[in-house]
Amino acid sequence: DAKTTQPTSMDCAEGRAANLPCNHSTISGNEYVYWYRQIHSQGPQYIIHGLKNNETNEMASLIITEDRKSSTLILPHATLRDTAVYYCIVQNRDDKIIFGKGTRLHILP
Amino acid sequence: DAMVIQNPRYQVTQFGKPVTLSCSQTLNHNVMYWYQQKSSQAPKLLFHYYDKDFNNEADTPDNFQSRRPNTSFCFLDIRSPGLGDAAMYLCATRDGGGPHRVEAFFGQGTRLTVV
Secondary structure, three states, X not given: OOOXXXXXXXXXXXXXXXXEEEEXXXXXXXXXXXXXXXXXXXXXEEEEEXXXXXXXXXXXXXXXXXXXXXXXXEEOOOOHHHOEEEEEEEXXXXXXXXXXXXXXXXXXX | OOOEEEEOOXXXXXXXXXXXXXXXXXXXXXXXXXXXXXXXXXXXXEEEEEOOEEEEOOOOOOOEEEEOOOOOEEEEEEOOOOHHHOEEEEEEEEOOOOOOOOOEEEOOOEEEEEO
């Protein structure tokens, strides 16, 4: 079973920062937080991952709380092409990747 | 430059007629996954391989089988497709077992229609 809870859907205005929350209150010490997104009719695409520290790459930033029980994915300047379902996944040392229900993000023009 | 390639993108099969979906990768990853995704739902893990070790999810129906003849290729066999098996089937790969946690790469999926 997925170990994460995300809002079902969110809206964000184009050009603004999109902040997508994820709760993972049962996360254990060796489990990483991953974010993927899935644009309609395509395969999921990796965005970013982290363990404890905040992470940033060319796509997004990941903020993980100090107790690691929640995280936020930040898309700094959302565009219409960022409309997708965003999945937050907690993964431990085994190789399974289990998807939760994700957040459907709508970017509004 | 597609790295995980699924063929075909669209497959139509008859009710009860065996069908095989294929996945190939150019990444030399040792872990390969098959997912089933129905409309408006999240991808559901069917099984995965770690090298040649096959790991079946407990709730994957017996109707679904898989083969991995070598590192690059993996097949999903549906022995007797039912109408409920109509879905998008996603293949993914990952470089597992290393010291660093790495991401998975997904193919574009095969959309299966059962008639």
